[in-house]
Amino acid sequence: MRARVAALAPSVLVLMSGIAGCELLTPDAPESNQVLDGPVEGMTPGQVRLHILGDEEFARRFAISDGLGPIFVATSCEQCHVGDGKGHPSFNLQRFGRSTPDGFDPMARFGGAQLQNRAIPGHEAESVPVGATGLSTFTPPAVTGLGYLDEVDDATLVALADPDDRNGDGISGRLQLHEPSEIIRTVLDLEGQSRPDPEAHGTMVEGKYIGRFGKKALTVNLLHQTVGAYHEDMGVTSDLLPEDLFNHRQGGRTSDDVPDPEVGSSTVANVVFYLKTLRVPERRNQDDPAVVAGEQLFETIGCAACHLPTLRTGRSEVSVLSEVEFHPYTDLLLHDMGPELDDGYTEGHALTSEWRTPPLWGIGLQQDFQGGDVFLLHDGRARSLRQAIEFHGGEGAASRAAFRALSNDLQAQLLRFLESL
Amino acid sequence: MNRPGWAAAVAVLMAGASGSHPTQLAAQADTTIAQEGLYNRPFIASLGQTSIGGYVEGNTNYFREEGVSDGFSMELRRFNIFLFSSVSQRVRFLSELEFEHGTEEIALETAQVDFRVGAGLSFRVGVILPPLGYLNQNHDSPQWDFVERPLVSTDIIPSTLSEVGGGVYGRFFRGPFTLSYDAYLTNGLQDGVIDNDVGRTDIASGKSEEAFGEDNNGSPALSGRVGIHHRVWGELGISYYGGSYNAFRLEGEEIDDRRRVSITALDFGGALGPARVRGEVAFASIDVPSGMVEVFGDGQWAGHLDVLLPAWRPRFFEYADAVVLVGVRGEFVDYNTGTFSSTGKRIYDEIRAVVPTVSFRPTPGTVLRLNYRYHWTRDFAGNPTSRLAGFQLGFATYF
Numbered sequence: 001m002r003a004r005v006a007a008l009a010p011s012v013l014v015l016m017s018g019i020a021g022c023e024l025l026t027p028d029a030p031e032s033n034q035v036l037d038g039p040v041e042g043m044t045p046g047q048v049r050l051h052i053l054g055d056e057e058f059a060r061r062f063a064i065s066d067g068l069g070p071i072f073v074a075t076s077c078e079q080c081h082v083g084d085g086k087g088h089p090s091f092n093l094q095r096f097g098r099s100t101p102d103g104f105d106p107m108a109r110f111g112g113a114q115l116q117n118r119a120i121p122g123h124e125a126e127s128v129p130v131g132a133t134g135l136s137t138f139t140p141p142a143v144t145g146l147g148y149l150d151e152v153d154d155a156t157l158v159a160l161a162d163p164d165d166r167n168g169d170g171i172s173g174r175l176q177l178h179e180p181s182e183i184i185r186t187v188l189d190l191e192g193q194s195r196p197d198p199e200a201h202g203t204m205v206e207g208k209y210i211g212r213f214g215k216k217a218l219t220v221n222l223l224h225q226t227v228g229a230y231h232e233d234m235g236v237t238s239d240l241l242p243e244d245l246f247n248h249r250q251g252g253r254t255s256d257d258v259p260d261p262e263v264g265s266s267t268v269a270n271v272v273f274y275l276k277t278l279r280v281p282e283r284r285n286q287d288d289p290a291v292v293a294g295e296q297l298f299e300t301i302g303c304a305a306c307h308l309p310t311l312r313t314g315r316s317e318v319s320v321l322s323e324v325e326f327h328p329y330t331d332l333l334l335h336d337m338g339p340e341l342d343d344g345y346t347e348g349h350a351l352t353s354e355w356r357t358p359p360l361w362g363i364g365l366q367q368d369f370q371g372g373d374v375f376l377l378h379d380g381r382a383r384s385l386r387q388a389i390e391f392h393g394g395e396g397a398a399s400r401a402a403f404r405a406l407s408n409d410l411q412a413q414l415l416r417f418l419e420s421l
Numbered sequence: 422m423n424r425p426g427w428a429a430a431v432a433v434l435m436a437g438a439s440g441s442h443p444t445q446l447a448a449q450a451d452t453t454i455a456q457e458g459l460y461n462r463p464f465i466a467s468l469g470q471t472s473i474g475g476y477v478e479g480n481t482n483y484f485r486e487e488g489v490s491d492g493f494s495m496e497l498r499r500f501n502i503f504l505f506s507s508v509s510q511r512v513r514f515l516s517e518l519e520f521e522h523g524t525e526e527i528a529l530e531t532a533q534v535d536f537r538v539g540a541g542l543s544f545r546v547g548v549i550l551p552p553l554g555y556l557n558q559n560h561d562s563p564q565w566d567f568v569e570r571p572l573v574s575t576d577i578i579p580s581t582l583s584e585v586g587g588g589v590y591g592r593f594f595r596g597p598f599t600l601s602y603d604a605y606l607t608n609g610l611q612d613g614v615i616d617n618d619v620g621r622t623d624i625a626s627g628k629s630e631e632a633f634g635e636d637n638n639g640s641p642a643l644s645g646r647v648g649i650h651h652r653v654w655g656e657l658g659i660s661y662y663g664g665s666y667n668a669f670r671l672e673g674e675e676i677d678d679r680r681r682v683s684i685t686a687l688d689f690g691g692a693l694g695p696a697r698v699r700g701e702v703a704f705a706s707i708d709v710p711s712g713m714v715e716v717f718g719d720g721q722w723a724g725h726l727d728v729l730l731p732a733w734r735p736r737f738f739e740y741a742d743a744v745v746l747v748g749v750r751g752e753f754v755d756y757n758t759g760t761f762s763s764t765g766k767r768i769y770d771e772i773r774a775v776v777p778t779v780s781f782r783p784t785p786g787t788v789l790r791l792n793y794r795y796h797w798t799r800d801f802a803g804n805p806t807s808r809l810a811g812f813q814l815g816f817a818t819y820f
Contacts, residue, residue: 025793027808029488061620064612075620075716079801088802089763090715119712121615121667121677371766371802 033282036144036362036369037084040279042320047277054274057267062234067262070123070255071116071245072235077271080140080233084278085362085369087140089380093233096132097345104346107132111248113347114232124250134344134352137379138215142362142369146213147276148326149359150222151313154203154210160308160331171305171395173333176217176348176356177208184209186240187224196315196322208349212332215378216347217356222272230263237261238268277318280326281362285420294417297410301402306335306357306395329360329421338393341377353394364419385418386411454650455658455688456552456590456601458559459515459531463786463819464505475502478562480815484794487807497523498815499562501530511537516548519581529633530583540594545605546587548633551644552603553662554578554701555688562817566746566780568792569813571725572754572772577703578662578686579625584608585633586641597652602645608632609642609664610682614707615717621756621770622707622717624682627666640665640679655691655698666707680708693728697748700726718757718768725752729778740783750776757801769803772796786819 032038039051058077062068073093074080080087094115097106106113110129119125128135157175165172178184188209192198201221203210211217219225223240231241237260244255285291298304307329316322334354342353350356355378363385367374374383382388392400403411453461464472479497484490500520507513517531533547550558556574560581574580586607593600610627617626631637642664650656663683669675686703702724709719729748737743756770774797780790796809 023485025812026485026490026810027487061618063618064616066618071712079620079716082800082802082804088761090761090802092763118716119710121612121710121712123712125712368805369802371764371769371804373764 033284034365034368035083036142036278036281036365038279040147040277040318040320043277043318047273047318050270050273051277054270054272057263057271058274062236062262064120064256065258067236067256067258067260069116069118069120069235069245071119071126071247073114073116073118073233075234077229077234081143082369084144085142086366086375088370089139089375091140092380093138093140094128094135095138095345095347096128096135098131098133099344099352104134104352106347109248111245113345116232116235116245116247119247120256123254123256124247126247126249134346136215136343136345139375139378139380141215141358142281142366143275144278144362145280145326145328145359146222146278147318147321148280148311148313148324149212149328149330149332150276151316151318151321152311152332153197153200153314155200156311156314157210157212157332158203158205161333169302169305170398171302171335173306173331173335173357174350174354175205176211176334176350177205178211178218178220178348179208180204183227183240184220184224187221187227191221191223194317196317200314211348211356214347215355215358216350217332217334218347222275223268226268226272226275230268236263238263239265240268276321280328281365281421283420284364285416288416288420290413290416291420292417293410294413294415294420297406297414298417301406301414302399304329305399306331306333307360308357327361330357333357335396336394337391337396340391340393343379360418360421362421364421385415454592454599454601455555455559455648455656455690456592456603456646458561459533459550460505460513462503462561464503465820470508471504471506473502473504474819475500476561476563476817476819477501478815478817480568480813482811482813484809484811486809490811501561508534513537528583528630530581539591541591543590544587545590548583548585549587549605549607551582551584551586551605551607551642551662552590552646553582553644553660553684554580554686554703555658555690555699556580556701557582561819563786563788563819565817566729566748566788566790567727567750567776567778568790568815569776569794571701571723571727571750572752572774573686573701573703573723573725576623576625576754576756577705577721577723578684578701579610579628582628582662584642588645599648599650601648601650604643604645606641606643607664608636609638609640610666611637612667614666614682615709615713620716622709622719622721624684624705624707624721627682637668638665638670638679651691653692655689658686658688660686660688678708678710680710682707695730697729698727700724715757715759715761715768718759718770720758721754721756722758723752723754725750729780737783742785743781743783746778746780746782748778748780750774750778752776767803768801769799770801772798787816788818789816790814 061076074091080091095113097104097113111126115126117125161173161175163172163174188202209220213219213225227238227240230236230238235245239261242260246254308331309327312325334350336353337355344352346352376382376388389403464474466473477500481495483493502518504516513535519528519530533545533549536544557580584607586605588605590603611629613626617623644662646658646660648656648658665679666682667680669677669679684705688701690699705721707719709717727750729746731744732747733745753773757768759768776792776794778792780788782788792813798807
């Protein structure tokens with residue numbers, strides 16, 4: 001008997017060694033500069049917990065019985081923003097409207113401005129109504145680092161705006177401005193309650209509020225962006241937008257069978273906190289001479305006039321986001337990109353050819369979130385960085401011309417720099 | 422599909438084993454046909470015509486995905502009780518009550534009455550296990566040398582699939598061959614196939630306790646299997662399950678299109694040299710509402726191959742039949758066989774996994790097993806693979 005027990009000992013030893021070796025035989029985390037997701041460093045344990053709760057909600061797939069639809073584009077936040085990066089074209093948004101003598105009509109009576117191209121059983125997906133004169137496709141943007149952008153004071157944006165090009169650099173960034181509405185006042189008020197400097201956000205300019213997020217800066221802060229995405233992208237109602245979407249062609253107010261709101265205010269708050277506390281993308285090959293030279297060229301040919309390399313946050317209730325410099329390569333302003341990018345569609349007081357400068361951080365990893373391909377610009381029409389530059393008209397035309405004038409080697413350096421972001 | 426890496430691993434394992442193990446360690450041929458799995462169970466006690474038995478299984482988990490782990494945990498996965506009664510010479514009753522994760526989930530998996538006309542024809546009614554693939558009717562954990570069931574048998578064939586219904590089965594014999602057949606009508610799967618929080622077509626979410634009370638669309642599902650068993654070589658089976666899953670009628674009125682789910686499976690098991698081999702492949706076709714296409718796939722498929730070799734027959738206490746087995750499972754599942762209309766490229770949403778195992782069976786009805794699982798996931802768009810790996814130490818025993 002003793003011999004048999006002794007024979008078991010090596011097996012137990014092997015087993016114990018195996019358990020001890022668990023870490024060796026399981027996959028390590030990828031290098032942090034190869035992925036976009038993850039929380040900002042330095043948060044308190046309580047803040048990390050909220051971040052994780054928000055992360056779980058961000059990944060939550062909505063079932064029909066949870067409130068998905070009745071018309072929708074995606075079943076979860078993460079479906080559009082895979083790994084917090086840019087999304088795949090299968091989850092592109094389409095927005096439409098028509099030009100009228102009184103301005104741009106988002107055709108709300110016909111389901112505008114956003115098209116919901118999917119529907120739960122028993123409901124019809126939308127299609128673009130007759131009469132729409134403008135139709136634009138929006139590729140889901142990366143969400144990484146959004147908290148930093150949210151914490152930039154309004155005063156910074158006001159100071160950056162140069163609508164009349166007084167400095168004569170050919171760049172005339174404009175603030176996106178929105179007429180006051182109940183939803184804008186509410187989201188600014190709710191967010192303002194927790195800000196150390198509530199007056200630094202929600203500034204009125206010419207009696208209007210500053211837009212900040214979205215391809216045309218449609219929304220004023222991350223709360224506004226989040227409830228809007230729940231509603232317009234997933235058909236999920238919240239306290240702030242409590243009524244379901246419905247397809248006007250199917251019949252009056254055809255809703256789903258789930259009581260509203262379909263997500264509670266704490267869920268929305270956690271998702272907002274998650275977005276607010278996503279880290280900024282890390283650069284790669286930053287010290288590569290070609291990348292350094294490319295960065296210099298980026299400044300020299302004028303790209304940095306709109307894709308502003310550095311911004312600074314104001315005071316934030318999340319101390320790690322408070323008064324820090326960061327490098328998003330955007331000025332958060334509207335710029336006229338010329339007929340090349342004019343879809344005949346717009347939001348707020350932007351021209352149909354005006355787009356908010358998209359941040360370039362994380363652009364070098366984009367293919368890892370779009371199925372191995374790249375789909376650049378607001379609608380994914382550019383399939384490479386070079387092609388994206390070629391689509392720059394309007395205020396970007398001079399930089400495009402300067403890029404074209406560069407030698408092949410210098411162009412390659414500039415592209416290497418962009419890939420390092 | 423790329424040539425699966427696990428195929429090479431299986432080949433290496435088989436080659437190594439066949440060269441290094443004495444012939445007395447060759448696997449015993451499985452002489453039980455798949456159809457008989459339900460009754461091929463040990464029963465520990467009897468009272469008159471009624472016998473009782475069951476099994477219990479538990480395991481530990483340690484997994485890490487891309488460097489992130491929830492740590493080490495233990496679970497008592499299942500505690501199942503069988504009740505069998507030979508009611509009369511031609512009538513027998515079998516039931517199985519399952520407690521999963523303690524009392525988190527309690528389910529009546531089987532409650533069937535069989536009436537035997539002859540070997541070639543028997544009738545079966547009650548809560549039955551549709552004969553889809555091999556595992557659904559042979560799901561007892563102590564029979565398996567892997568902690569997890571194959572993905573094909575959980576995600577495409579939603580084992581354990583229990584449904585109310587009835588049908589016929591039987592078998593015919595010729596020399597070393599046995600031909601078996603099963604055919605049943607049952608209440609079928611329900612709306613959860615697409616109304617689920619998985620965010621994709623998920624056949625397993627179509628299972629519903631409510632179907633034990635009534636069908637959601639008054640249109641039964643049809644299932645059947647034909648198996649050919651050879652006394653030495655093993656068994657090959659082909660099976661089918663199909664029916665409408667959505668509530669397309671309300672108060673007699675058509676409110677939606679009738680949408681079907683169909684699953685076809687091919688299963689095989691037997692001896693290959695010294696090795697025991699078992700595998701299964703299943704293809705599912707699902708009618709998806711036009712408003713949900715692409716996100717919810719209208720085609721899925723999966724397969725697995727298990728290879729096991731008896732490596733050592735130790736003298737272990739009083740257990741004369743104790744055996745240590747080594748083996749490997751390779752498996753693959755594609756949750757969406759479609760293509761993107763936006764890019765024309767294929768939709769991914771797939772998992773592939775390799776699971777080496779070492780198991781110890783002091784008796785045929787008790788198993789202690791150590792699994793290492795490496796698992797690669799590609800998302801919907803086919804973005805870089807996410808890797809998960811870990812260890813599971815588990816036990817299962819009949820009682």
